[in-house]
Amino acid sequence: MVNVSALSDPQPKLVARAVSVYYGGKQALFDIDLDIMSREVTAFIGPSGCGKSTFLRCFNRMNDLIDDCRSTGSMLLDGSDIAGPDVDVVQLRMRIGMVFQKPNPFPKSVYDNVAYGPRLHGMAPTRGDLDEIVETSLRRAGIWDEVKDRVDQPGTSLSGGQQQRLCIARAIAVRPDVLLMDEPCSALDPIATATIEELIDELKSEYTIIIVTHNMQQAARVSQKTAFLNLGRLIEFDETQKIFTNPSEPSTQDYITGRFG
Amino acid sequence: MVNVSALSDPQPKLVARAVSVYYGGKQALFDIDLDIMSREVTAFIGPSGCGKSTFLRCFNRMNDLIDDCRSTGSMLLDGSDIAGPDVDVVQLRMRIGMVFQKPNPFPKSVYDNVAYGPRLHGMAPTRGDLDEIVETSLRRAGIWDEVKDRVDQPGTSLSGGQQQRLCIARAIAVRPDVLLMDEPCSALDPIATATIEELIDELKSEYTIIIVTHNMQQAARVSQKTAFLNLGRLIEFDETQKIFTNPSEPSTQDYITGRFG
Amino acid sequence: MSSYAATTISSQAAANRLLLRRKRAERRFQLYGILAISAALGFLVVFLASIVSRGYMGFVQTEVRLTVDFDQELIEAGSYRKMLRTSLSELFPNAGSSRAERRTLARLVSAGTVFVLRETVEADPAIIGTVEDVWVLASDPVDQFYKGRIDAALPEEERPISDASLARIAALEAAGRIDLRFNRSFFTRGDSRNPEEAGILAAIVGSALALLVTVVLSFPVGVMTAVYLEAFAPKNRITRLIEININNLAAVPSIVFGLLGLAVFLNVFGLPRSAPISGGLVLSLMTLPTIIISSRAAIRAVPPSFAEAAIGLGASRVQAIFHHVLPAAAPGTLTGAIIGMARALGETAPLLMMGMVAFVVEVPGGFTDPSTVLPAQVYLWADSPERGFAEKTAAATIVLLGFLLVMNGLAVYLRRKFEKQW
């Protein structure tokens, strides 16, 4: 068991400092400091409404879409600010991809789903380039073998688990560094869930992954670091193993052992 | 660990014999034989679409509501047939209550929700009787203390977990023998889930309970017996502890240990 | 279990009685539903049957075969009337030659026959100097009688056709000179004072022009508004006002739109009265809320996750909406538009105000020409006393319903085809 405070990677991928978020007058996050390390899976756990999704969406500024949502504090990606008003969110979201709770493939072909991002950003000048990006992304998402014969069929015709992997493929097609996942398995059955968890495990060799989950076992299984949030505050952030075998904070312990409420 | 075959309660509460169910031309359940013992919690587990809900809904004939659903085989409640065409489903459903996946309180007051069944069946001649039934049911569902001051407020104003307990109270208000629960916690957060599980544990001293769940841990926690279904067939039925420590069938073992698909 | 064992015999009996009563109530309630539906559908059947039974004869017309001598002199003198008279007197040589008698004779055929003859000549000058058999329209009373709508047993003064004419018709029939033929002129002519000559082409063209104006104006504006409100509008007082406003506009009685058109388009802007452009404008204002509302519903039905996903990939809001939400909402939007158009096609009241209920003979050639629309034509004819017009009204109604059926069918087809693809 490694002690957190002893962790000192020289360069965290993402840094949050004193991040607070408000919905209208209501404060949803309070002064959060957190470092996300490169090529690791970091899980956010906590009771419903504690602000996991809100925090996650700070990283790629999805909260900008909510009219009355406003945040303070600083967030850095590879050392450069991402929270400022003059940051180009398009570029930011290219570098920080996102996978959602419900698999949400576009009602287009599998190919067009994956090709959407690269086309949007003009990443593939020729059709050949695009083909390659699509194939690579699908491969990386571990779904190429299942769909290679039907990339022209609509993405919505796939099964739930396949759809979610398609969405992951779509996200990595724009070559992001970071993948944000908001309860990516909560709409899936246990078997599809297992395949996604498996995939996350493989992806972590290339991507920095942050995953929000309600399922503590899932956090335990897939992540290297776990952050426990409660009532909008970061209670504990540590190695997953440490959190699940020997958390420092009593309230973390209470939460993960089911002594809550 | 008790061996199943050694189980020989003289009188099972519910008996299914060679039950098959068809949706149109598609067979969803194949020849299921099962005995449900009185005052025990029996869990149905199995992969998505294996027929758990279908089987559960055979017990109170909810499948009758689906137009092209048809079933064969016999089902007995306390030894008398419940599957026949001349069985009175109104009476049957009085004796076999049901709790659903999403809490579904009627958009009426808490009181009226619970009083609905008794009124329907003319169970409470006087207002006083009704009051008593309502209070007893709410108490038994472990929610009386939380709602006693607001039984006139709409049931929908309660929290998710409370709503589900209200639904349980509503179901037990008609004094059923059996409670069917189809994934009663899947729409709830972990804390509400824990309270419902707790409640199920208490209820089993008075009711025979059958619960469908996707969550194997939940099945493990709340049930005494577990039935594992796969592809519409009953693969294994045994003491829960046996199933989760030492199942007889390899496919059960594969499923519960996550070696599926 | 004990609770059941505990129930006494008598309460068991009471419970059974209660159960029986509940079952009876159940059956009764279900019966009410069936009766209600039967009533509504029964009316529909009666309604359609009565329209069709009245109208189908409108598509055929009694015609009389005349043998006409296209005499060069008469033609040069422009005396087509004389030519017709001659031809008729040849048929019935023993008809009197008094003015009155000549007139009754002429009343066998349509008053417009003279013009038909002229048109025939103008269309084919080679005919001059020959003697040809020509089918001409019978007059309205003859037509009605021949179609069996006039009871010959009635006393002469109670029916619009004289005994003499009846005899002539019998003669014509015997000679094979009278027959029911497909009524081409119904589809190729404008209105007329003579029922047998009245056609719906002018009305159809008028409707088409007005609808064109409506589509061109209301569809883009409607969709743009819907997109703005659903996808971009900030939630503030102005947009809320717009929303409420649109919902209310949808339920404003159509005649009020007519008042608006009358006061604003005709009197303030000075647009031409009775013109497709003015009528179309009013109809488009009227259709706009329908299109906006159905487009908004279609847009709203698209899961927000599509837009979210696109934005998560770095698309701007505009791109997300235009790439994913609008295409997905297109069938719904289109369906709404078609239904709106169908409504506009059937609308009369506001056009009353715009002067489009007019007697229009000429087929309109442009957006500013005087014209009428199909439902207005129905309204006009329904008011006319001649029996022939009743039949025409029903026939025009059938045509109108036909158009509506096609449009609604298209909408249903679209909705079916694209229903819930995600």
Place this chain on the structure above:
Amino acid sequence: MPAEHTVKAFTEDLDKIERSLLEMGGLVEAQIARAVTAVAQRDSESAARIIEQDSEIDRYEQDVQEQVERLFALRQPVAQDLRMTISAIQIAGYLERAGDLAASMARRSIVLCETREVPGLYALPKLGDASHTMLKDALDAYRDRNIDQAKSIRHRDRELDDMYVALCRELLTHMLEDPHRITPGVHLLFVAKNLERIADHATNIAELVDYVTTGTRASEDRPRGRGFLMEGAPSPDDPT
């Protein structure tokens, strides 16, 4: 246990395991005390009863194992609950060993009844008492999650080792003095060894208190006698 689980049955299950462990511990303590007495008082009847009772302890261990297995399967404990559950298996194992050792002493006491008495056995009950108390205290420390008490137990183990070494020396001396005492002396040596082992097991249990409460396993290099071997003395002591 800091608070109740939302699912109370979980707390109950954990409590039940702990109760079983403590009951088992009580039984083992009694067995040890009785075995020491049997040796000291050459009471072969009591010894026979002790041997009989050992199977009871085995049943307890099996019971705890089953409960633990059930808890793992049905409740998936984590953190402190997990540590408690894991430690329960280990403690049950230690207690079972201690019980076996008590039974072993009882068996030897029967043999000893038939051999010549070895003098100077006064030290044996003292060792027995120390060992028995250590086990008791370890279980108390575990029950109370008392880290300090647990730590002191680990230190007491050292003293006990000293006592053991002294006893061994004395026995050896007796054996050298009189060959007739060799056979009983050997048996007594083994008895002493057993008591020393029991104390070791108590120490193991005490170490688990740390683990259960704080999650860190006490360092393994606990005091291990005092290097008698290095003294080159022909002493048979080796607190293994």
Place this chain on the structure above:
Amino acid sequence: MPAEHTVKAFTEDLDKIERSLLEMGGLVEAQIARAVTAVAQRDSESAARIIEQDSEIDRYEQDVQEQVERLFALRQPVAQDLRMTISAIQIAGYLERAGDLAASMARRSIVLCETREVPGLYALPKLGDASHTMLKDALDAYRDRNIDQAKSIRHRDRELDDMYVALCRELLTHMLEDPHRITPGVHLLFVAKNLERIADHATNIAELVDYVTTGTRASEDRPRGRGFLMEGAPSPDDPT
């Protein structure tokens, strides 16, 4: 392991635990063999190395414990996986004990180097060999989930007990013959005892094979020597 888990990392984790156990087993086997040789050949240098290496085994145990804890916390094993994981903790415990016993033998061998040689020790290596082989076979049976082999090991334990009793008798005879042999004799008695204990631990491991594979714990009443006590013989043997 019948099939891979859908989450392969789970299978890997389980495999890793098993690998650690087998490695640890190998190390323990080697320690035992070397300890027996050290005793037989009076090689105190080798003995010192053995003692040193013991901490390696402790580290292995700790490692297995941590892995198991992690597995419980992160993967919530059930059924066969659960049994495998629980048994891993127990096996690691047994192996650690066996390692300790080997170290203990090594320590005694150092003492023995400085005492007079006791003749007739030929039986010791034989016992050592038997004990060592039993452990090895038990681990093999565990690795292969071979129930039959495991069963045969439990029967071999009886033979080993016989050898042990014979050896004890012989040693006792030597001690009675020559008081100078008392001290080394006692040490050798303990060495023999250690080897007997190692065989017991091997038997324990073999019993777990049943448990892991079929979920039923082998009955506890396994053969326990042959009631020497009842023979009334003044033998110091008690296969506890």
Place this chain on the structure above:
Amino acid sequence: MLLSYLPLLIIALFGAGAFYASRARISAAPQRSLPGLPGHYGWYGTLWTVVPATLVYAAWTIIDDQVIRNVVLSDFPDLSGAAATLLYVSIENAAAGVMTDDVPMASVELLLHLENLSAAARFALVTAVSVLGFFWGWRRIRPELTARDRVETALLVALFIASIIAILTTVGIVLSLVVETFRFFQLVSPFEFFFGLEWSPQIALREDQVAASGAFGAVPVFAGTLLITVIAMLVAGPIGLMSAIYLAEYAHPRVRAVIKPLLEILAGIPTVVYGFFAALVLAPSMRNLGVDLGLTISSESALAAGLIMGIMIIPFVSSLSDDIMTAVPMSLREGSYGLGATASETIKRVILPAATPGIVGGFMLAISRAIGETMIVVMAAGLAANLTANPFEAVTTVTVQIATLLVGDHEFDSEKTMAAFALGLTLFIVTLALNVAALRVVQKYSERYE
């Protein structure tokens, strides 16, 4: 003619050209990560080329008629008002080739000349603006240009303008109604209008015409409207609601799939057709029936109009109710059945109570529709403003009066035309109130199952 559309063609061509030119320009620029796709730069160029030029074209087109008219009429300084208009129309006709007498040829020539001049000037100006716009945009096409932002902002502005049209419509309605009504109330006191019992708006054409004194007491009109609406709702309410219940709760999906569209046909039939049916089929047969039963049923009875209108709005009631009932979550139904309720009990005790607000809203919308319906009553109800509650008599309605008062070429500022606007305003306010209330109710209801 050609000249008038040519500028638009030019704009379109230039716009397309600008798109490709701008896109090519940015593609040629050193490729970095751009704040927009090349297409965005293309559109940027197009916008600059097209929008100003189009605005100029539109402005010119709107203004030039007026200017030309002023110039042409400046030769006739002593003419004004209607006379000037008359003259100008005849000049225009002459210019269009319709010869009329009495037209000053000089003016006709002038007009033609001016029109040609204007068209040519407009062509030149539009082309110039377009070219200027193109170069203006072209110069600004640089990789630093946030093209996507700009283009999207322009698009948003367009969308916003579109959504303003809806407001303008309402404003137009309100203004036109209010202005005329205001004028009306200057002539006729509001008190008389709202409380007067006699309605007889026809102004006497002859001095001695009877009962044409211009009485503007609208109570009989309102009463007639009310009567017909009540009859309609008596028909549509029960039939619609019960049909909806049957369809939503009992009918097999396949039956429902057939019946529902069939019922909706009723709503798709143009009201003029209903009117035709009522006037030509229903009314005569009712009169005959009345004769048989010894009742006097007027040939334009409130009953006939109300019945037909009721049938017309059946689908409004049934569709809305059906939608609302099917929106009641299945889970509630299952909850009730699970407790042993029969279907009708489930409907009466759970579904209807849950759906009541929505159904009430639906009824209100249906009422508003009945009140505003015109053609049926115009054709089937009468013109006579009888103050009666007897459904067999003829009554008149607000919409009938509006229609009849305004159809035909009337002087637009007579009392009776203004009275139509006053009626229109009343109608507007009443239906508006009903709608607002209904929408409120429905909205509140739909929030419940969010």
